[in-house]
Amino acid sequence: MRMLMTVQMDTEATTRAIHDGTMSTLVESTMERFRPEAVYFSTHHGNRTIYIVFDLDAEVRMIEIAEPFFSGLNAKIDFAPAMTPDDVRQGLGRLPQA
Numbered sequence: 001m002r003m004l005m006t007v008q009m010d011t012e013a014t015t016r017a018i019h020d021g022t023m024s025t026l027v028e029s030t031m032e033r034f035r036p037e038a039v040y041f042s043t044h045h046g047n048r049t050i051y052i053v054f055d056l057d058a059e060v061r062m063i064e065i066a067e068p069f070f071s072g073l074n075a076k077i078d079f080a081p082a083m084t085p086d087d088v089r090q091g092l093g094r095l096p097q098a
Helices: 013-019 022-033 061-073 085-093
Strands: 002-009 038-044 047-055 076-081
Touching: 002 013, 002 061, 013 061, 013 076, 022 047, 038 085, 047 076, 061 076
Parallel strands: none
Antiparallel strands: 002 047, 002 076, 038 047
16 A cells, blocks of 8 residues: 655754764665665655655554654654556546545
8 A cells, every 4th residue: 555654753853863864874775675666855844854655565664654753853754645647537437436
């Protein structure tokens, strides 16, 4: 299932991680292990934020992908299913006709 993971990182923890090099290591290892469809870096509610779109093949992998951000960057993380326009069209096509 395609998932959108939103990672809102603590400013102080992230600043330390940027300066000591662990931020780039964490991002690179996440990219290598999960091969995301898309990754965007931005801000949300004043926090550095990463949006990662990836295929979740098993629910237990949520722990594997989230824990390094929790423990290393004191992050707040949300997961949400994500659909493409084709997914929405397909879903709407399955609705009963009124």
